Amino acid sequence: MTATQGVAHGASLSVRRAGKTFPGGVVALQPTDLDLPAGEILVLLGPSGCGKTTLLRLVAGLAAPDPGGAVLFDGVDVTGTPIERRRVGMVFQSYALFPNMTVAENVGYGLKVRGEPRAAREAEVGRLLAMVGLADLADRPVDRISGGQRQRVALARAIAIRPKVLLLDEPLSALDAALRERLRIELAGLLRRFAITAIHVTHDQAEAMAIGDRIAVMRDGRIIQLGTPEDIYARPVDPFVASFVGTMNRLPGRLVAGSTADEVFFRPEAVTVGPPGAGPLAARVVAAIFFGAHRRLTLDVDGHVVEADIASDRPVRVGDAVSLALDAARLHVFSEPSGRIDGC
Structure with missing residues (x-):
């Protein structure tokens, strides 16, 4: 054959x-x-x-x-x-x-x-x-x-x-x-x-x-x-x-309620963006990029950068104060990594 x-x-x-x-x-x-x-x-x-x-x-x-x-x-x-x-x-x-x-x-x-x-x-x-x-x-x-x-x-x-x-x-x-x-x-x-x-x-x-x-x-x-x-x-x-596969956010465990780990990793789709006070994490919009079906937000969370995806028709602008909630089922919890994580 x-x-x-x-x-x-x-x-x-x-x-x-x-x-x-x-x-x-x-x-x-x-x-x-x-x-x-x-x-x-x-x-x-x-x-x-x-x-x-x-x-x-x-x-x-x-x-x-x-x-x-x-x-x-x-x-x-x-x-x-x-x-x-x-x-x-x-x-x-x-x-x-x-x-x-x-x-x-x-x-x-x-x-x-x-x-x-x-x-x-x-x-x-x-x-x-x-x-x-x-x-x-x-x-x-x-x-x-x-x-x-x-x-x-x-x-x-x-x-x-x-x-x-x-x-x-x-x-x-x-x-x-x-x-x-x-x-x-x-x-x-x-x-x-x-x-x-x-x-x-x-x-x-x-x-x-x-x-x-x-x-x-x-x-x-x-x-x-x-x-x-x-x-x-x-x-x-x-x-x-x-960090190597796809877009991944990383925050210190102290910022995420219920986490005792040094590092918490999560994808942009695990983030819910709401009005100020609606979620446990306060953030400010640093950038908003239009991708057609969705908009990718870059957010400042207590000096840490977080990326999140929202519907493209949501009226969010650079400089807006927002809040974030994370889907606990999609969090990846790791101890503080030793050495670099971004390459060979």
Whole structure:
């Protein structure tokens, strides 16, 4: 069965105690355990230098883990297997297309190298181009198509070899914001349609939420939290995850009634904005930004900045005194974090 028939043909993936230390004792990745069932899309999310790409390279076979680490496809240890024999597909930020080839030639290149008969190769390329919406551009040179179209060519080329695991290293980061937003939806749909086991690396939170079945949030060479997008957003395990994923407010516990913690975290949607005296926290409006369906307020609460969302038609102006009430069910209570929480 081929990818184009929409049947899961990817491998289950297991990573066991896989770490990476570079010369000089620089630890890029702490010993890591990870399991993906066949057909799952996992997003590695985190700031630059947190170990995302290093983990991807270990799975690909572009780098070897430290002694004792292992990578398994369908339960078979491939740690010592070179990349060309692992049957992994890769899509990079640069796409790495062959500029002297047409769209169809690029997609079929891997099949040609593997000795696929010409008729079968052309049929498979045709099916793939139809699925990614590029059938009409099969004979066009890749240097005459748009950035979004090149991204789809790179994806089709990677899928053409029927990889056990598909690895994507920030494939949308070189695109402008509007195109990136559209293509993240297209990419998520295509990956699920092909049902390939995939690992997608990004530092873009919205991209991670749109594409991943699960998200692994990374920092300092380790996975801090692994879960569904809903889990990561609604139930962060520590201040770093809480602050890195989405917009998060933070107040000292002494300002929040009933809290004995040093820090209380909450999303803008957990805040109810009322007239002065209606809620337990007094605030003043510092800024109000119109976003169409809602208005994002920036508020000063005893010298602390809080962001809250209100209906766009509410008559709130900069300088207004207001009160705030917090939804207790959506508060995240943590002890005072040690060290920084805003990056690697």
